[in-house]
Amino acid sequence: MLQKPNRQTLVEQVALQMESLIESGNWGVGMRIPAEPELMKELNISRNTLREAIRALIHSGLLKTKQGDGTYVCSSSALGAAMKRRILRSDTLQTLEVRHALEREGAHLAAQRRTSGEVRELLVQLERCEEAAKSSDIDRFVTEDIHLHQIIIKASHNEILIEIYSHIAEALQDSITSLTRYEAGANFLEIHRQLVEAIVDQDADRAVEAVHCYIQESKEVIIKEQEEQP
Known part of the structure; x- marks a missing residue:
């Protein structure tokens, strides 16, 4: 009853x-x-x-x-909120290490599985990132950069990876701001262009190497800043 x-x-x-x-x-x-x-x-x-x-x-x-x-x-979800709280308690290097793992696998799979529609979407989004960098609009650059990586992850066609990264990306909005002055630079943007081109060419090894390059350079900037602090 x-x-x-x-x-x-x-x-x-x-x-x-x-x-x-x-x-x-x-x-x-x-x-x-x-x-x-x-x-x-x-x-x-x-x-x-x-x-x-x-x-x-x-x-x-x-x-x-x-x-x-x-x-x-x-x-957008309880998991996203929990991830945001956890990321805010972590240092930037740890956040980069997590990004490295997810974005490396996402790029590898995207290079193998991307569709022609996703190629067009990636190229348009890359241009938006470059336009935001040229205009020195930091907030817009952060938003466009995160969106670019979300498109790459989406092109992996791995639903679990897409969901996990969507929650991570939501939390990254605040955590990567400290890197934007460097990341909006010409060299960083060139590496991102290499990443997109590798995915377009379906060259998984080159896509993974591009991810490794921009994460490594970001780590070096953080370490240098930490060493310069009194």
């Missing part, structure tokens, strides 16, 4: 529904979620139940509240 769910179970059910809306993209990152009265009416729940569910999602890193403005989506 079915039993009436207790209050805690109802809170969990509401939180899961809201989490599903976030993960499906119906509530995108940066979006303000509907106001309390609207959610209470739609879900047929009390204000206290709704607020407990929202608090649970804030604690998991999916939502954040802006005083006097509302509640906003700040991560």
